[in-house]
Amino acid sequence: MDGTKQPARVDQKLATVTQAAAELNCSVRSIWRLIAARQLDAVKIGRAVRVTRTSIDRFIAQGGES
Numbered sequence: 001m002d003g004t005k006q007p008a009r010v011d012q013k014l015a016t017v018t019q020a021a022a023e024l025n026c027s028v029r030s031i032w033r034l035i036a037a038r039q040l041d042a043v044k045i046g047r048a049v050r051v052t053r054t055s056i057d058r059f060i061a062q063g064g065e066s
Helices: 017-024 028-036 053-061
Strands: 014-016 042-045 048-052
Touching: 014 017, 014 053, 017 028, 017 048, 017 053, 028 048, 048 053
Parallel strands: none
Antiparallel strands: 014 048, 042 048
């Protein structure tokens, strides 16, 4: 690694809760609320939770409403 920052969105199918918050310009707590309300799809990998990119894109396309 050369110490450079990675782009905000890498072509991945999953995002961390922090990455999702940055992409939606909201707090991490808001992402947890959206996951709990099933407005964003998430998967658990061990202890880590990841938000699916398709659910982020769908949420944006619907104008932030489900």
